[in-house]
Structures are given as C-alpha cells and as structure tokens.
Amino acid sequence: MADPAAPASYAARWAALKNLPPFLRMVWAASPGLTLAMIGLRLARAVIPVTMLWIGKLIIDEVVRLIALAPRPETLAGWWQSGLAGDLLLLIAAELGLALASDLLGRLVTYADSLLQEKLVISLSIRLMDHAADLDLASFEDAGFQDRLDRARRQTMGRIPLVNQIMQQMQDAVTVASFGAGLIAYNPWLVLLLLAALIPAFLGEIHFNALTYAMNWRRAPERRERDYLRMIGATSDSAKEVKIFGLNRFLRDRYLELAQRFYAENRAILGRQLAVMALLTGLGTLCYYGAYLWIIGRTLTGGLSLGDLTFLSGSFLRLRGLIEGLLSSFSSMASQALYLDDLYAFFRETPRIAAPARPRPVPDPIRQGFTFEDVGFHYPEAGRWAVRGLSFHLAAGETVALVGENGAGKTTIVKLLCRLYEPTEGRILLDGHDLREFDPERLREAVGVIFQDFVRYAMSASDNIAAGRISAREDRDRIVTAAGRALADQVIARLPGGYDQMVGKRFARGVELSGGEWQKLAIARAYMREAQVLVLDEPTAALDARAEFEVFQRFKDLSAGRTALLISHRFSSVRMADRILVLADGRVEAQGSHDALIAQGGRYRELFELQAQGYR
C-alpha cells in the first residue's frame, strides 16, 4: 500500500488518469451496445450549440441587411409577398429543427446513460462478489484487507457517475473545439486570454480535490469504525443488548467524537478552498469582461457586424462556462480516478491458497482419513501460535471428538482441515497425500462443516437448509429429510409459511427464531450436504437437554461409517465419540475413549467432574 500522504501529490493525481482506460473497458464490457449508442448520441449533440449560434449570427446579419433595404415592405404581408425574407425564414426553420433535435438527443442521452450506469453497477457488483469468493478466509480476517474491501465496495457505487462524466467531458471537449475554431477564425488572442484566465482556477481545483482525497484515504479505518458505531447503535441485532446495558450514550458519544473530528478537518479544507477559489474565479470574470470590451469596441469601429458581435460574445460566454466545467470536471475525474486505485487494488488481490496446476482427485471414498503431522499454525497477524506440534489421525469412518478449554485451538483445527488456512509448519495428509495436492474447492465439497458462528441467512427456512448443498435447492425431499435428521422439521412445522417462511428479522414478513431453532436449521444444513466428512463445531450449544440428546442419538446413527469430527464442551455429547482428543495449548495432551480417559485421570477427568458437579 502506498504512503497515505502520497495521493495528494500532483504526480500521483496525473498518474491516476491512467486508471480511466481500464474503467472505460469495464464500461464497455458492461454493455458494448449502450456504450456505442452513448458515444454516437453525444457526438451528435456536441456540434449543435456552435451550429445554432452560427445560424443565430446569420439571422441577425440578415435582419440587419433587410431593415437597411430602401425601399422595404412596411407590413408583414408585404414582406411575405415580396419574397425578400425567404432566406431568413429558412434560417429560422433550420434553427428550430436543431433546437428540437437537441432536446430529443438530450432525452436519449439521459435514457441511455441511466441504463448504462445500471448495467455497470450490476457488472461491477458481480465482479466484486466473484472476486471476494475467490479470496482466502485469511484476507477477510485482516483489518487492512477490510479497509480495502470497504473502499472497493464504495467504488462500485460511488464511481458509477464517472461514466456520465467521462462521456460529458468528451462531448464538451468537442463542443469547445468547435467554438474555439470559430473564435480563432476571428482572433486567436481571444482563446489565449480565456485559457490564461481559467488555468489558475483549474490548478486550484486539482489541489483541493487532492487534499480531500488524501484525507478520505487516511480516514478509511476511522470511517469503518464510525459506520460500525452507527450500525450497532441502531440495528435490530444489537438493540436488545444496547438497551439493557444502556450503551446508547456511550456509542453516540464515541460516534460524535469521530464525526466531529472529520467535520473540523473538512471545515478547514473547505474554508481555504473558499478563499483561494473565490480569488481565482474572480480573475476569470475580469478576463471575460476584458474580451467583451474588445468585441464591443471592434463592433463600434465597424470591424465586426452585429451578427459577429452576438456570435463572439455568445461563443465567449459559452466557452468560458464550458472550459471552466471541463477543467473542473477534469480535475474531479482525476480525483475519481484515484479512488479507482482502491477498486483495482482489490481486484489485484490474489488468493494464496490456490489449486495446484494438476490437482489430485479427492478420494471417494476416503480410505485412510486425515493425518496431522507436527502441525503448527499462527494467524497472520497474531504473535502466538494457535496450534503447535499437533499430531493426530482422524481415521475414515471414525467419530472423533475434540475437547479443550476456550482458545485451545479446536476451531483452528477445523479451519486447517478444510484448508481455509495453510499450516505454518508441518503438514496435513488426506489418504497419505498433502492437502496442498488437492483443489481446495473439491476438498471442501467432501466436507460438511457447521461452525459455531454459523450464518443465519435472512432467507426462507428451506434456503437456510439448502445452503448446505445449494445445487440441490430445488430438491424438496432432500431438504425435508435433512430437516428431519436435525429436528428442524418441528421448528418449520410451527412457522406460518412452513418451508417457504422467511426467517430472521431483517426483512418484512420475517419470523425470528430462537437460538436453538436457528441451530437446528444449521445442523440440517450440515446433513443436507451429505458429505463424506461431517464436522460439527459446538452444534448443540444452544439446544435444550432433550433436543441435544436426540440430535446426538441421530448423529451417531447417521454418522455410522462416515468420518465425523465433533467439537463440544458438553461431555454428554463428547462421550459418544469413538475417540476423544484432549487439546491443551494447541497440542494433543491425551486421547482415548471416554472410559479410558476417565481412568487415566488428568485434565479430561478434571473437566468432566467439574461439569458433572454442576449438575448435581
């Protein structure tokens, strides 16, 4: 990542213009037809203003010529009969035709522009989602990445109007060239005068845009915090706890503190911008009136006709507005192009966990199982090892339970097994082959995992289960079977809309579920997968005692012959596993059946007795 101060430099801003061609390629990819239509329409529109002004000049000159005729008709009927005003009428008809065409083209441009922007939103959003799906879990858990993702997401929406701006810029550039050609024909100095007046304002504009960008860039982490505070201060998920603990004022004050810091910084920049820009634009106005005086003087001394006067003063006025717009929009384009860097930076991000060129097919059925060989792992930015010197075997067809205190590394083992992360040292084998030899996607297809922080999809109950094997979303029988295995069928039977009932409170019509009900849907999701390996990470923490007992009864039956890994703090569930691994400080401290471990004494027995005492 570049130094946060760097984007403010002029060089960085000019360099950012190189981002526009790739952006245009994205626009083109979103819809070639609409892009071409836009270019055609805008080019046609670009030359209309100068043509109309020129016809206006011809009309005035013709009127001046006609009223100087002697003798001349006294009445309109007289003029009509004389046929002297024929050319004048033709000119007026031409101008009317152009005015009508310009209106129509304007409407068409707006229409095509809206469609094109919408197409671009769709295509960028899809690209963003696709790319995010390719990236490693590690990226999502990294704060720097979250900032980049946040900035990239904003770009998807925030940079869309840039299409319109670039197109408008192109159209205005053609219009300026056409007016400029007209002015140069009269006196090239007029154009130079105009440019001299406008360039300082342009540079000022660039400077302030750069300052604003640099400020926004620096603020991405704080902005995320501010948005987060606003979110937890006012969402249904947090409302309950915020109310109970009376956190409202605390959150509000913290939000206010950040927001006020932003406000103060903004005000300082805006104040300076006001002073400098007022001076520079005043200079532009002075130059404009200087040129105006010259034109009037030349007309008075007979060097220019009345038509020339209107054409030149009209051109000058339009050109001033156009060039001013062109320059400031150019500078805003340059700063928008800087923001595009963030979008591209996100797209350049590549996953580190990728499939090898010739991946080994995932065995089906798995014959030997998984072997952890002296595995060590620490999270990318963590100072300490989450697991270290970890060796164990998970045999095919075996049900193994992992127990250990909080932070012992249980969930980490699951993440390593699914290759969401790569071991920092040591290796993990599946049927004797390093996990790195397989395509991670194929590997994950063979595993059904429900994490303790499983997702509560604000979708239908049926989709919540189907998420486990989304390709079978239409297979209602499979969904119903999975629901039955996880006891989720009883939950669904109570929902007004049954399987099609929207669950969660996020959208209207949604029905909220209890923690245990959500958990049953999540367990159904795991069964829905019908994978070779089943991993349940604290799947029953929110279940009542009876439900837990039943779920495990079924789990034992259903996982017969299947490889299963179970993480639980409840010894009632753990004891039914074929083998139990006791983890402490990221390594296997003891292993064996429940009875054997109890007989051994040690941590397992200690934890078991602590829990048993609690129930007595």
Ligand SMILES: Nc1ncnc2c1ncn2[C@@H]1O[C@H](COP(=O)(O)OP(=O)(O)OP(=O)(O)O)[C@@H](O)[C@H]1O
């Ligand atoms: N995304 C992460 N980034 C950095 N450190 C992490 C991350 N996830 C877990 N850790 C750390 O790794 C260690 C092991 O965590 P893990 O989640 O595997 O424990 P666990 O045994 O599943 O705990 P629990 O019983 O509380 O679920 C902990 O010290 C934790 O702080």
